[in-house]
Amino acid sequence: MTLTLDPVGSATSPVTAPTYVAPTAPAAGSSRNSEVNAWVQRMAELTGAADVHWCTGDSAEWTRLTAQLVESGSLVRLDPEWRPNSFLARSDPRDVARVEERTFICSEREEDAGPTNNWRAPAEMRIQLDTLFRGSMRGRTMFVVPFSMGPIGSPLAKLGVQVTDSPYAVLSMGIMTRMGTQALDQIGPDTEWVPAVHSVGYPLIDDAGVVRDDVRWPCNDTKYITHFPETREIWSFGSGYGGNSLLGKKCMALRIASVLARDEGWLAEHMLLVKVTSPAGRSRVLAAAFPSACGKTNFAMMQPSLPGWKVETIGDDIAWMRPDAQGRLRAINPERGFFGVAPGTGETTNPTAIDTIWGNTIFTNVALRDDDDVWWEGMTDVAPRHLRDWKGDDWHRGDSSHAAHPNGRFTVPAEQCPSMAPEWDDPEGVVVDAILFGGRRATNIPLVAEATDWAHGVFMGATISSERTAAAEGTLGELRHDPFAMLPFCGYNMADYWAHWLRVGRSLAHPPKIFQVNWFRRGADGSFLWPGFGENSRVVDWIVRRLDGRALATWTPAGHIPWREDFALEGTGVDEDIWEELTAIDTASWLAECDLTEQLFDRFGRRVPHELRAQLASLRWKLERSAETTTADSAAA
Ligand code: GTP
Ligand code: SPV
Ligand code: MN
Numbered sequence: 001m002t003l004t005l006d007p008v009g010s011a012t013s014p015v016t017a018p019t020y021v022a023p024t025a026p027a028a029g030s031s032r033n034s035e036v037n038a039w040v041q042r043m044a045e046l047t048g049a050a051d052v053h054w055c056t057g058d059s060a061e062w063t064r065l066t067a068q069l070v071e072s073g074s075l076v077r078l079d080p081e082w083r084p085n086s087f088l089a090r091s092d093p094r095d096v097a098r099v100e101e102r103t104f105i106c107s108e109r110e111e112d113a114g115p116t117n118n119w120r121a122p123a124e125m126r127i128q129l130d131t132l133f134r135g136s137m138r139g140r141t142m143f144v145v146p147f148s149m150g151p152i153g154s155p156l157a158k159l160g161v162q163v164t165d166s167p168y169a170v171l172s173m174g175i176m177t178r179m180g181t182q183a184l185d186q187i188g189p190d191t192e193w194v195p196a197v198h199s200v201g202y203p204l205i206d207d208a209g210v211v212r213d214d215v216r217w218p219c220n221d222t223k224y225i226t227h228f229p230e231t232r233e234i235w236s237f238g239s240g241y242g243g244n245s246l247l248g249k250k251c252m253a254l255r256i257a258s259v260l261a262r263d264e265g266w267l268a269e270h271m272l273l274v275k276v277t278s279p280a281g282r283s284r285v286l287a288a289a290f291p292s293a294c295g296k297t298n299f300a301m302m303q304p305s306l307p308g309w310k311v312e313t314i315g316d317d318i319a320w321m322r323p324d325a326q327g328r329l330r331a332i333n334p335e336r337g338f339f340g341v342a343p344g345t346g347e348t349t350n351p352t353a354i355d356t357i358w359g360n361t362i363f364t365n366v367a368l369r370d371d372d373d374v375w376w377e378g379m380t381d382v383a384p385r386h387l388r389d390w391k392g393d394d395w396h397r398g399d400s401s402h403a404a405h406p407n408g409r410f411t412v413p414a415e416q417c418p419s420m421a422p423e424w425d426d427p428e429g430v431v432v433d434a435i436l437f438g439g440r441r442a443t444n445i446p447l448v449a450e451a452t453d454w455a456h457g458v459f460m461g462a463t464i465s466s467e468r469t470a471a472a473e474g475t476l477g478e479l480r481h482d483p484f485a486m487l488p489f490c491g492y493n494m495a496d497y498w499a500h501w502l503r504v505g506r507s508l509a510h511p512p513k514i515f516q517v518n519w520f521r522r523g524a525d526g527s528f529l530w531p532g533f534g535e536n537s538r539v540v541d542w543i544v545r546r547l548d549g550r551a552l553a554t555w556t557p558a559g560h561i562p563w564r565e566d567f568a569l570e571g572t573g574v575d576e577d578i579w580e581e582l583t584a585i586d587t588a589s590w591l592a593e594c595d596l597t598e599q600l601f602d603r604f605g606r607r608v609p610h611e612l613r614a615q616l617a618s619l620r621w622k623l624e625r626s627a628e629t630t631t632a633d634s635a636a637a
Helices: 033-045 060-074 123-134 167-176 249-263 298-302 351-356 454-462 494-507 532-546 574-582 585-608 610-625
Strands: 050-053 075-077 086-089 103-105 140-150 158-164 193-199 224-228 233-237 267-270 270-279 283-289 310-315 319-323 330-332 335-340 362-364 368-369 386-388 394-396 409-411 434-438 448-449 465-467 479-481 514-519 553-557 560-563
Touching: 033 158, 033 193, 033 479, 060 075, 060 086, 060 167, 123 193, 123 224, 123 233, 123 448, 123 560, 140 167, 140 249, 158 167, 167 249, 167 335, 167 409, 193 249, 224 249, 233 249, 249 267, 249 283, 249 319, 249 494, 267 494, 267 585, 270 298, 283 532, 298 310, 298 335, 335 351, 434 454, 434 532, 448 532, 454 494, 454 514, 454 610, 494 585, 514 532
Parallel strands: 050 140, 086 362, 103 224, 158 193, 193 233, 283 434, 434 514
Antiparallel strands: 075 086, 140 158, 224 233, 267 319, 270 283, 270 310, 319 330, 335 409, 362 409, 368 386, 386 394, 448 514, 448 560, 465 479, 553 560
16 A cells, blocks of 8 residues: 655655664563563564664653653744743644544444444455554654553543554543553553554655655544444544544544443543532533534633623543432543644633643644734734734734635643642542433524433433534534434444433433533524523522522423513623523424434434334323413423
8 A cells, every 4th residue: 555645834845864773672571561561562573663662751752752742843932931841733634633533443244333423344344444544654763652541549430541653642542541660560461452553654654665854743544443342443544633642532442441331331522521610509410412522622611791600620531420329310421631623712711721821731723923822813802013914924913815724623631720620530420410411503493401311311412413513523603413422432222322322221210311402503593692601600500509409490392381470581782582592482483403313323224212212202292282282380390
């Protein structure tokens, strides 16, 4: 096969130096687990890496790697007074987001991947991967990155080892996971661990021994993000960006973990986790699934506008939830940092994130100010007069192009977030009281609705639709089904996943209540009807009072929505007319949506749980029979 040797940046002319010598085998024995050592050795041989470095995750390693990357031009050191120990990375413009079209689930049987995943036969993919990875790290260091998803030693945590030729991925994994010696020490001779192989696919020496210089952001036009659910392996080739390369995140903590969770009776979810405390001092934990770039980080760090409320952060992207001995759902955040969307993050929308990223942060694909700090759209109301944009080009205020890429991100340790709940790294996790499902919907979906029971809640999750964002390659704004916000992240057949959710619900003596929310409904003029952000605390207030049996609701075919007089609207500027628009359930468009749901279900054929077919039938029946009926009921249901 031929690698696409397609350089970016300037200094790329290859120099002929036929001095390539096969690397010597790495020192074995760095892990107590002999399989880890043997695998590392095999990967070094396969990739032809020049040397192997076992990462410790300590600060000396960070200092050395960042200095090397600054030296080579891959990172820009930000002004140490404004932004201490912080760096800007600019990616290849062709490598800026997850690549769903290039993401594969390689289960033995195609139907186990299901119609919403790309599938390849494992044997066929292995041949492909062998070709791609053979020699892919020539001239480079292969880093061995042991990591724990979840607090070290937690009964809910899982271990993995990533090998990678990207020092940027090493640094990012060091922020996003418990990485290095502490994780490696957890892997004993019989411990389960997930092998994760990553190469940017830009060797510095080709098959003929010709040497070439490195480039600022090495990657390859050929990309494969592949998962083997049966053997629990990850292989990722060609991209250095985000979820494509930080393999602990989407690949391990969602795609592989969802399979482990199915087999072991728990849930691996694309959800934020927050602890909310009412003015009366009672705390509750909410988990919420919103699709990529639809407000999880914002919600997780919310500064409530409602007096007396407190929101504390536990996680902003992934939750692992497991039934406990008391029949409650217990959750941990398996990550230890945030990989947050930068554009739109500002003093008014997310002041907590702004406080969090004071230093020790890697910024990717945002703009650089003349004083060596960062900027992006939405950080301040007025842009600086002059910037270097995310590609490194001159940018002037008023230019029509984006200064920051819409999927530009910050990578920062969770410990720096001032709103972290003390329980955020509790190895035992926290008990979840409510689950929210949301999407980016201009129409139809009300501000908030409560499911009548678990099965109805699962139906709400299964039927999430959302407008596409810049978090993945694809058509922006296009409305698509994104069940449970897991469309790109479920490692097996989505219909089986729905059945698993129903099963877990049945196993819980105290299941969380389920709600659907939508901050993104728009009026006739196209503007958002709901102010969002800190004002979402009003929805939290209603939800928590529902949990306590202290809030009034109106029955609709779509679930129970707030009784307006019992919803804290004062001060939002939302008047009665806007409220009507925000909460309207339009029969005709809901019936049309039922047809789309049926089409979605039909893609899965007989694997769709009958409970969900029954929910759809019941929804249609309710819409047809009782469109205009509204009755107040009390919460005590
Ligand atoms: P991933 O990290 O990609 O999984 O996404 P996320 O869900 O954490 O995304 P994030 O919180 O960074 O979402 C960012 C986008 O949502 C920005 O465009 C925000 O302006 C927008 N957003 C967040 N909360 C609200 C809200 O309450 N109302 C409105 N209108 N927009 C919001
Ligand atoms: C998402 O797209 O949902 C993310 C960013 O959280 S990435 O890690 O790149 O997948
Ligand atoms: Mn995400």
